[in-house]
Amino acid sequence: MSKLISSIKEAVELCGIRDGMTVSFHHHMRNGDKVLNMVMEVIAEKGIKDITVNASSIFDCHEPLIGYMKDGVVTGIECGYMGAKVGRAVSRGMLKNPAVFRTHGGRASDMIKGTSHVDVAFVAAPSADCMGNCTGKYGKSACGSMGYAFADAQTADKVVVITDNLRPYPLSGFSIPEVYVDYVVEVDEIGDPKGIVSGTTQITRDxxxxxxxxxxxxxxxxxxxxxxxxxxxxxxxxxxxxxxxxxxxxxxxxxxxxxxxxxxxxxxxxxxxxxxxxxxxxxxxxxxxxxxxxxxxxxxxxxxxxxxxxxxxxxxxxxxxxxxxxxxxxxxxxxxxxxxxxxxxxxxxxxxxxxxxxxxxxxxxxxxxxxxxxxxxxxxxxxxxxxxxxxxxxxxxxxxxxxxxxxxxxxxxxxxxxxxxxxxxxxxxxxxxxxxxxxxxxxxxxQGDKVIAKVLYRDGTLLDEIHQVAGE
Amino acid sequence: MRRTMLFVPGNSPNLLMNFDILGADSVILDLEDAVSPAEKDSARILVRSMLQTMGDTGCEVIVRINPVDTDFWKEDLREVVKCCPSMIMPTKVGGPETVKQVADYIGQLEKEYGIPEGTVGIIPLIETALGVENAFAIAGADKRVRAMLLGGEDLTADLRCKRTKEGNEIFYARSRMVCAARACGIDVYDTPFTDVNDMEGLRKDAELAKSLGFSGKSSISPGHVAAINEIFSPTQEEIDYAHEVMDTIEEAKRQGKGVVALRGKMIDAPIVNRAKQVIEMEEAMFGGVRQ
Known part of the structure; x- marks a missing residue:
């Protein structure tokens, strides 16, 4: 048996992604992530609309989301952090529904409690086997811990692992086990190493x-x-x-x-x-x-x-x-x-x-x-x-x-x-x-009248609302 | 009394609005080398605005102005004298006439701005062979001169020798400056150590300067301030002894005694002066950062 399928397109089709669904991603590839953009490109090409993207964080590399927001492909974003590029577009009122901010802990807990439902989780994996055991600890796009992806894998209706380092079964030292995974897709690159991590983190000289x-x-x-x-x-x-x-x-x-x-x-x-x-x-x-x-x-x-x-x-x-x-x-x-x-x-x-x-x-x-x-x-x-x-x-x-x-x-x-x-x-x-x-x-x-984002506390209660910037 | 004089670029708002928290006893807000000709006007306005906004911070302020052979120095003074900095630092001072020229214009501005005469002092920067040779005349050129600073980088260029970390090439200049300053009863400060990452080299350089008689040392790096402060700070033993000397003198005065001894040694004028300096240094420690 193998869960390996030929492409992201096939994964989108097999998972039955359709209008109004929620797809999720993790951000361990940080500003070098290619998976969110690759998946959303396929979803857009298939003419699917009204998608909510639930990503643990959105970085500037996810700028293509702005186009999908304009076209109605993406109408909702849920995340723990949003970089300035997409953030500015959301602040201008370009996203149909208010963005939902959760804390990192709150995002995982809301998924586990069932108050945040994910239809399909796409898990970028620096190393994986054909059954979906995967880890970020090694591989050419290694990112280390994959802590934010666990809840997605555990709770989503369908889980797709996307890797650029397909290893023989069973993968040693896996982080997320095969039990949660429906499909595995091999691609050339899941991320740009330069954007995934810095070489060394420097202490400020300021x-x-x-x-x-x-x-x-x-x-x-x-x-x-x-x-x-x-x-x-x-x-x-x-x-x-x-x-x-x-x-x-x-x-x-x-x-x-x-x-x-x-x-x-x-x-x-x-x-x-x-x-x-x-x-x-x-x-x-x-x-x-x-x-x-x-x-x-x-x-x-x-x-x-x-x-x-x-x-x-x-x-x-x-x-x-x-x-x-x-x-x-x-x-x-x-x-x-x-x-x-x-x-x-x-x-x-x-x-x-x-x-x-x-x-x-x-x-x-x-x-x-x-x-x-x-x-x-x-x-x-x-x-x-x-x-x-x-x-x-x-x-x-x-x-x-x-x-x-x-x-x-x-x-x-x-x-x-x-x-x-x-x-x-x-x-x-x-x-x-x-x-x-x-x-x-x-x-x-x-501020304008329109609420463009809701900030949820870690227990899921509403902490604050962010309004559209006036004149935008 | 200052242990450290930290150069702060006059065109850096972030450092200017934080100059008093960098640990230095004194800062030199620089309108000269740190600022390109195109930015001279904006830098002097920035420095003036910052000084007016910050008020008295507990950190002494010196402003380094442009050389008197440029078009900038008078405008520099016109902007900053109204803020009453502790001292003005004229650069490349070769003889007493430069000091007089700057002192006269400061005096004119003090009058114009209604500031008590003599409020703003002068600390000439000696960084040429001529300046070193004229150090005594410069130190005594005007009553506004309260200290002198040695600039080793430009000096070695003028001497046509290489600037080294060991500093043998400026040994004569250092000694002559200390002698000239002390002869005129003013303070004298050592050139910065320019390798910001070499802390061991900095410590050796500062220890050498202290051993030669310098009052303190200038710095171009906030990262050097703590080490210089430490080296130029009196030890706890020296502080305790200084207080003991002053207490003994006070007690002798109360008892009407003319001559007193401490630990079997006569307390004479140089010992009292030294004790006063140590106590002054103790009070100046932490540059106003600590309460």
Missing amino acids: PVGLRIAQYAAEVIEASGLLKDGFSFQTGAGGATLAAAKYVKEKMLAGGIKGSFGMGGITGYMVDMLNEGCFESLIDVQCFDLKAIESINNDPRHMEVSAEQYAGVSGRSAAVDSLDVVLLGATQVDTDFNVNVHTDSNGYIMGGSGGHSDTAAGAKLAIILAPLVRARLPLITDRCHCISTPGSTVDVVVTQRGIAVNTSIEKNRQLEEALKAKGLPVVDIKELKAIGEKITGVPKPIK
Whole structure:
């Protein structure tokens, strides 16, 4: 028996894709992904309309979606993150139905709970066998973890694995097992390696970012959480990765043996594992080549599904055991709500991803951001879009001060500890005033009436709505 | 008293609005080499606006202006003097006449803007062979001169020798500058170490400068600031001793004693001055970043 079929076109036909259906994709191929575009091209060619694309993330490489939105081929998008190109088109009202944003954990959980139904899941697989066992850990388009694709494979009515590295059965070290898979298609390329990962993830040299990172590391130390058993998640960009450097220095200097590092994993976290800072890594997504190599070779570096990483449908998730998470923000308001969805003009350019999942789960959620970015202050009275509720955010660290969310009882002690350490603790309203002294008070963004996106919290409830940008 | 003087490009809004959080005791906002001729006007307006917006940040501000043989220096001063920077840095200063020229125009502007006379000081940048030879005259050229800075890169070009990390080629210039500055009772600052990634080289260079008598060191990289601060900071032992000296002097005054000894050694004027400098340095530590 073989599930191998000849083409994506045959897969579309065999799966019975028709008007009004939902097709899903994962984003481990990141900005090098070719699978979403290949599948949608076939769907469009067949004249199928009114499709909802449910992708764990949409990147700029998925720009062809804009044409399909115009033609009515795609009328809905559901995702955890949306890059600026497609985001701008959606913000202009080009998508018929409001886009639906979920958190990474919420997306998996909604699928598992049955509140988000996928008709056909297309799983880009860097290595697969003819029965559908597949993994991202090796192959010419290796992406490492395939954590976001698990729920799609488990819950979709039909599952198609698309690979550019067909291996003999049974595939060794598979991530997603054949039991979920209906068809396998071999293609020349599922992704462009240059867009899938960066060679190495670099720590910022921006002195402002480094200052913020230093402060963040000091906050972690003052929290009392930086001790044996410490668990930690940080991002790949800006000041957050730099903060990992300072945390690592403190751990090595103090002989602290952490338990696990988690997240999108970078080479820097792999270095921390190898230098004894952690016992293991929990990996839902790899950001660079070093992380991919590590997950393929080191059993301490573990692949997890999005549900296990950050969902609410299981009996627990890894975020519930997390001590500290470092997160970014495009906007923070005086209630500590965070926006990572829209840019300074109100256009969609991001999404929560695991932001609100980890903020909710971690004992200490720290937002790192410069107080002024380009022409605008970071802190406002009310975020243009609430991506992560302030009730889950503990500290905001900027280069000009650290604001502690003391409306959460446990943080009052932390605030005292930071003051005792001589750190510049500032009330968030005062921090807002400092930023506005430099930039002035920005005028509110003019919004249209049409709701172009709904932001769902990790439990599936509506957190906020994003309106069309006025004049678009 | 400053340990670090960090150069900040006058055309970089992101760094300008954050100059006071980079850890330096003092920043040199640069309108000269960092800014292309086409951007001179916008940079000086940017620097002026930023200084007016930021107000007193606790970090000392110096502005490096364009050379007096260009068309830019007067406009530079016209924009920035109204913000009362601590000092103006004229460049390629070869003799006292350049200092006088700049000092006179600053004085004229102070009058025009209603700023108390002598508010804005001068820190000449010595970066030519002529400047080194005239260092003593430059240091004493005007009462506005409060410090001098050595510029090793341009100097070695003028000396027609190669600039090395060891710095043997500028040893004479360093020593002469320290001597001239101290003779005139002003501070003196060392040239930047230009390899931003060589932290070990930086530390050696800064330790050498300290051993020669420099008050502190300039830097072109925020990444160098912490190491320079550390090297030029007094040790805890030195700080404790300085406080002990001052306490002893105070106690002697109360008791009406003229001459006092500490740990069996007479406390004379140089010891008191040194103690005052150390305490001043202690107070300046952290460049206003820490509360």
